[in-house]
Amino acid sequence: MAYAPEETRRRLLAAAVDEFSAAGLAGARVDRIARAAGVNKERIYAYFGDKEGLFGAALESELLAVIHAVPIRGEGVDAVLRYAEAVFDYHAAHPQLSRLLAWEGLERDAPVAFEARSAAHARKIAQIRSVLPALDEPAAAELLLTIVTLADGWQVFRSVDRLYVGDAADRPERVAVRRDFVVGAVRALVERLVAT
């Protein structure tokens, strides 16, 4: 067999995303990741240092994906609403990222890849402000945090959702209902923010 280090790395990262998002940092099993990737687990330590290093790399790769997949386009209130909708849909379609983010907040002290992420975060805030010049920076930051919290939180606090909708929580109609409500909440919030 020919060597393919880049391919090996990619396979490990993909398996790590699945395993860490499903089981978390403490619950994930290094052996399971290696087996799912079809690679010897020693490669993990060669490429990523240790288990935490792999977790960080997995989260970072997913964060990179979402930044490219969900841009802010257009002008005015509608642009922000479309962005909120896209954020919600992306996280509904890729619950792995929501779960990785939750586990990061729960199991780690400091954020993964802080420098790059806070720069990207600042850019998003600036984009929101350029779309809605009425907002000052703190308001734009809180708005962004609110959108992300509503989209990710729904993925994480699934058992709370189940208390009301029961097993229907898994059904696609439920996604649409919750999405519409969340976007409506964001609309109400944004309109109030630009009005004052």
Added chain:
Amino acid sequence: MAYAPEETRRRLLAAAVDEFSAAGLAGARVDRIARAAGVNKERIYAYFGDKEGLFGAALESELLAVIHAVPIRGEGVDAVLRYAEAVFDYHAAHPQLSRLLAWEGLERDAPVAFEARSAAHARKIAQIRSVLPALDEPAAAELLLTIVTLADGWQVFRSVDRLYVGDAADRPERVAVRRDFVVGAVRALVERLVAT
């Protein structure tokens, strides 16, 4: 030494809340809980069956506490806003519950104590509707979920908050700022819901 089974049970539960909220189901260590409680770990298995049973009991005891601590009082929009504020403050003061809830959603398939909780949940929804008769049941349910998500989510997605505010995320001023914004968002949402 005299026997005190009830006291032993209480101590184990208190230690379990701390350990599980800090480390999660997979990350928690049974020995650490027993040691923190000053009790032999065999007692855990006698009282709670296994590790998961103890997790469920710990979460349930915290849920019981929050239900009694945060009632809905008064009438109209203000009553809901005061409720949202109280929910936010309670979770900010007791981040353990937010974290336990998140871990439940992440690490377990089905909710803990489903029957009792969905009954309590339904009562809360009914209370919201009696305070704001303009809301139908689905709207009240979504509103409640939104309030809980915003309050708990802020505890869980701490690293996202840190991207903007940095180390100030730990400071008490930050709690007040975020609380005000969340309550403002809930106000905008509720006013929009009752208007239509």
Added chain:
DNA sequence: CTGCCTTCCAACTAAGCGGTTGGGATAAGT
């Protein structure tokens, strides 16, 4: 006091864990 049940613990077990090692195979430079 006696017998019985409950509470409690120190010590143990079997399995699983993250991480390492030594060496074999492939590729690339000379």
Added chain:
DNA sequence: ACTTATCCCAACCGCTTAGTTGGAAGGCAG
């Protein structure tokens, strides 16, 4: 063809883990 560096793996290692066991000691009914 020979050397050197990289890629990869099977087997291994020390330690930690959830869960168990056998028996000592407190409480209580008779």
